[in-house]
Amino acid sequence: MDATLLFSAWQRFLLVLPSYPLFSAVVCLLTIVSLAQRYLSSPWRRLPPGPRGYPLLGSALALRHKQRFLARCMAFGDVVYVNVAGQSTLIINSPRAAADLLDRHAAISSSRLRYIVAHELISGSHFMVMEGHTDRYFALCILHWRRMRRAMHEGFRPVAAVNYHVMEEEEAARLALALAGDAQASTPGAYVRHYAHYASSLLLAITYGRPLRDTDADRATAATLDGIIWHLERTMAPGSHLVEFFPWLLAIPARFAKWKREALEGHKRITRFYDGLIDDVKRRMAIGEAPPCLVRSLVEEKQHLGMSVDETAWTAGTAYTVGSETQAGTLEWITLVLAAHPTVQRRAQAALDAVVGHARAPRVRDRAQLPYITAVVREALRWRPPVPLGVPHVSDEDVWYEGMFIPKGTAYIVNMQACNADPDLYGMDAARFNPDRYLDEKGQLKPSPPDTKDEGHISYGFGRRSCVGKHVANDSLFVATATLLWAFDLSTVGPFDLDTYVDKGVTTVPKPFSCKFVSRFTEATAILTGELEAQ
Numbered sequence: 001m002d003a004t005l006l007f008s009a010w011q012r013f014l015l016v017l018p019s020y021p022l023f024s025a026v027v028c029l030l031t032i033v034s035l036a037q038r039y040l041s042s043p044w045r046r047l048p049p050g051p052r053g054y055p056l057l058g059s060a061l062a063l064r065h066k067q068r069f070l071a072r073c074m075a076f077g078d079v080v081y082v083n084v085a086g087q088s089t090l091i092i093n094s095p096r097a098a099a100d101l102l103d104r105h106a107a108i109s110s111s112r113l114r115y116i117v118a119h120e121l122i123s124g125s126h127f128m129v130m131e132g133h134t135d136r137y138f139a140l141c142i143l144h145w146r147r148m149r150r151a152m153h154e155g156f157r158p159v160a161a162v163n164y165h166v167m168e169e170e171e172a173a174r175l176a177l178a179l180a181g182d183a184q185a186s187t188p189g190a191y192v193r194h195y196a197h198y199a200s201s202l203l204l205a206i207t208y209g210r211p212l213r214d215t216d217a218d219r220a221t222a223a224t225l226d227g228i229i230w231h232l233e234r235t236m237a238p239g240s241h242l243v244e245f246f247p248w249l250l251a252i253p254a255r256f257a258k259w260k261r262e263a264l265e266g267h268k269r270i271t272r273f274y275d276g277l278i279d280d281v282k283r284r285m286a287i288g289e290a291p292p293c294l295v296r297s298l299v300e301e302k303q304h305l306g307m308s309v310d311e312t313a314w315t316a317g318t319a320y321t322v323g324s325e326t327q328a329g330t331l332e333w334i335t336l337v338l339a340a341h342p343t344v345q346r347r348a349q350a351a352l353d354a355v356v357g358h359a360r361a362p363r364v365r366d367r368a369q370l371p372y373i374t375a376v377v378r379e380a381l382r383w384r385p386p387v388p389l390g391v392p393h394v395s396d397e398d399v400w401y402e403g404m405f406i407p408k409g410t411a412y413i414v415n416m417q418a419c420n421a422d423p424d425l426y427g428m429d430a431a432r433f434n435p436d437r438y439l440d441e442k443g444q445l446k447p448s449p450p451d452t453k454d455e456g457h458i459s460y461g462f463g464r465r466s467c468v469g470k471h472v473a474n475d476s477l478f479v480a481t482a483t484l485l486w487a488f489d490l491s492t493v494g495p496f497d498l499d500t501y502v503d504k505g506v507t508t509v510p511k512p513f514s515c516k517f518v519s520r521f522t523e524a525t526a527i528l529t530g531e532l533e534a535q
């Protein structure tokens with residue numbers, strides 16, 4: 001029967017209904033019962049609890065004040081459902097729920113939100129952090145992501161990370177010398193700049209085997225890389241482009257859409273720049289002057305990894321993009337907690353004096369004998385996770401969790417600060433900075449609490465998307481912290497604030513505070529200079 005016939009039959013049926021009141025009543029009743037049944041059995045009635053937002057916008061406006069909004073959400077429980085302008089979002093407040101949903105369900109909770117301009121157009125779907133995990137848009141997504149993740153894993157796994165120890169030690173020594181030589185170092189602007197320079201140089205060394213030196217060319221390279229980060233972050237900010245809300249706009253040809261033209265031109269420009277950095281590594285490899293670094297391993301393992309030229313270029317660029325800001329920000333938090341806790345410093349320095357002494361600078365290999373310093377770094381990462389909301393994962397399937405319905409496509413946002421302060425895992429003093437929580441009565445590292453992997457915290461994320469650079473981050477943060485404590489006494493000057501932070505979009509840093517770096521012994525700078533010259 002075609003649609004016209006069906007429609008006219010339905011019209012005739014409605015017209016005759018008034019002539020049969022009893023029959024009509026039964027039809028109405030059955031319709032109401034059927035609708036009620038559908039409503040009552042709908043899984044959407046079993047969404048996790050959460051704040052009611054405004055029509056259409058949901059809680060999008062409340063999210064502008066993230067810290068306040070997250071605190072409000074805590075009252076709803078471990079998992080909180082929020083509608084953010086139509087995007088189903090689950091805020092996860094407990095490490096157990098985070099591990100259940102993101103580690104134990106990793107196969108269906110490892111996708112990402114869609115970023116059309118930043119990811120699909122500017123990176124050409126090569127910005128691995130934002131790459132979907134499944135074939136949501138294109139069947140090739142998962143292959144892309146797997147190749148790039150595997151390549152980065154090979155370059156940064158523990159056995160490969162050992163190759164970077166010398167660079168990490170060298171950059172930590174250069175940082176200490178820069179602070180010692182800067183009469184203005186105590187001002188927040190000055191030492192934060194030194195930290196940013198340290199992180200850029202370290203990531204350039206690890207990625208391209210070429211640390212940042214005081215040359216115009218290096219300064220230009222760092223400025224361009226930082227400009228790319230700024231550009232990507234700005235493009236990913238909510239509301240930056242209408243196409244993120246109306247994906248059909250993507251079909252408009254580039255010649256009629258300025259935003260699309262600019263994004264595609266940006267892709268060409270950035271890829272050309274990344275290619276240039278790779279060519280430079282290849283050139284140095286050919287003359288035997290490229291130290292072990294991520295790009296060298298990508299080039300040497302080209303066949304085995306099966307990466308395209310663009311994938312190689314963007315994988316390396318992504319490592320710098322993701323690693324430099326997190327590294328610098330974490331060091332700012334470590335500086336704050338050390339300066340604010342002189343007793344922690346004295347204990348760490350006593351351990352350093354006993355193990356390292358005053359005749360050489362600390363090395364990564366000293367770590368096994370310096371558990372207290374490892375505990376300081378872990379505790380800083382637990383106490384103030386540098387990426388406090390992680391990077392949202394997205395569910396690929398409907399999920400039932402403890403009787404609650406989580407629809408497919410939901411974005412999972414983990415409130416890391418809340419999870420890392422879970423009293424069941426860390427006790428009632430979880431809000432306090434206390435490295436001792438990681439040590440046993442003999443001063444050795446204890447096994448990590450359940451669901452915190454081997455880190456003792458969840459600040460490196462979850463499941464298949466957990467931070468691929470965490471071994472490099474742990475090694476370099478250890479040796480940078482040890483070198484700063486070996487060389488200086490740190491103390492705050494004037495007011496400082498342990499409770500609030502500055503939100504930089506993805507990462508957070510402490511509110512600006514002044515910190516004095518006072519040399520602990522006169523030979524420290526001569527030892528650092530001598531070791532650098534000897535390399």
Ligand code: HEM
Pocket residue numbers: 128129130149152156318319320322323324326327330385386387390391392393459460461462463464465466467468469470472473
């Ligand atoms: C203290 C420093 C760092 C912190 C706190 C940190 C934290 C994180 C977090 C929370 C994620 C998201 C995990 C998830 O989605 O569940 C992540 C992902 C990532 N991190 Fe890190 N990170 C740090 C340093 C680094 C460094 C130094 C590198 C590179 C050398 C790096 C490379 C990456 C990459 C490539 C991803 C994306 C993984 C993926 O999407 O598959 N990170 N990191």
